[in-house]
Amino acid sequence: MAANPKNSATTRDLPQSLVRQLRYIAVLGCVLIALCALSLALSLSSELALMWLTLALPVWFYVWRQGQQRLHLNHPANSDVLYASLGHGSCVTLIRGLLIAVTAGFLMPALLLSLPTALLYIPAVAYTAAAIGDALDGVLARRQQQVSRLGAELDTTLDALGLLVAPVLAVITGKLHVSYLLVSIAYYLFVWGLRWRRQHGKAVYPLPPSQLRRQLAGWQMGLVATALWPPIPGGVTQVLGVLFMIPLLIGFWRDWLAVSGRRGASVENAS
Incomplete structure (x- = not known):
C-alpha cells in the first residue's frame, strides 16, 4: 500500500524540467476536459455539460495534486537521485487518472438519466482504457529503466480512485x-x-x-x-x-x- 505523501517537494530542489512536465500535463488535461464538456454541450445541453464538468474537473485536480505531492519520489527505490522527467510509465499513469476523471463526470444521476444509450459507451471506453493502462505503465517504466517510487505510489492511488469512481457508476446504472x-x-x-x-x-x-x-x-x-x-x-x-x-x-x-x-x-x- 502506498505511504502517505509528504510535502518535502516544497523544501527540496526539484528539476525544473520535471515540474514543467507535470504542469504541462495538468494544463493538457484541463483542455481535454473542457473540449469534452463542449462536445456534451453541443450534443445534449449546456446544463448537462456543466453537471459533467463539475465532477470531472475536481477529480482531475485531485489526480494532479497526487502527482505534485509525490514529485520528490521520482527516484528509484534504491537511490535518492531524482529523474529529470516523469518517464513514459508515470505519464501513462497520469493519463489513466485523466480517463478516470472523464468517467467520474458521469456520476451525476440527472446526467445519466438524460443520456442516450450510445453516450453510455463514453465512460465504458474511458474506464476500460484506464484499466488497460494499468498493465501498460509498469511495462513502459521497466523498458525505459525508469521505475520510480512516484510511479508505484501514484499507480496504487489511482487504482483505488478508479475502483471508487467506476463501481459507483456501475451501481447507479444497476x-x-x-x-x-x-x-x-x-x-x-x-x-x-x-x-x-x-x-x-x-x-x-x-x-x-x-x-x-x-x-x-x-x-x-x-x-x-x-x-x-x-x-x-x-x-x-x-x-x-x-x-x-x-x-x-x-x-x-x-x-x-x-x-x-x-x-x-x-x-x-x-x-
Whole structure:
C-alpha cells in the first residue's frame, strides 16, 4: 500500500524540467476536459455539460495534486537521485487518472438519466482504457529503466480512485450490487487505519510481498470495466461482482492482520 505523501517537494530542489512536465500535463488535461464538456454541450445541453464538468474537473485536480505531492519520489527505490522527467510509465499513469476523471463526470444521476444509450459507451471506453493502462505503465517504466517510487505510489492511488469512481457508476446504472462498494472503500479504510495506528504510537509492520494482491486488484478493474459496457446484462455482472469482491476483502483483512502485527509480523521491521 502506498505511504502517505509528504510535502518535502516544497523544501527540496526539484528539476525544473520535471515540474514543467507535470504542469504541462495538468494544463493538457484541463483542455481535454473542457473540449469534452463542449462536445456534451453541443450534443445534449449546456446544463448537462456543466453537471459533467463539475465532477470531472475536481477529480482531475485531485489526480494532479497526487502527482505534485509525490514529485520528490521520482527516484528509484534504491537511490535518492531524482529523474529529470516523469518517464513514459508515470505519464501513462497520469493519463489513466485523466480517463478516470472523464468517467467520474458521469456520476451525476440527472446526467445519466438524460443520456442516450450510445453516450453510455463514453465512460465504458474511458474506464476500460484506464484499466488497460494499468498493465501498460509498469511495462513502459521497466523498458525505459525508469521505475520510480512516484510511479508505484501514484499507480496504487489511482487504482483505488478508479475502483471508487467506476463501481459507483456501475451501481447507479444497476450493473453492480450496492454491496460491491465495500471494495471501493476498503483501500481508504486500510490507509486510514495505518494513519490512525501511527498517530496513536502503535507499530505498523510491512506487508509481506504477494503477487496475488496485485492480481486481485486487476480482476476487480476488469470486472468493473466489463460491467460498464451497456450490452452486458446487469444480472450477470451483479452476481460476478459479489463473487469477485469476497477474495479481495479477505485479502484486505489478511493484510490488516499483517500490518497490525497480528499475523507474521517481524518486530525489527515495525515502523
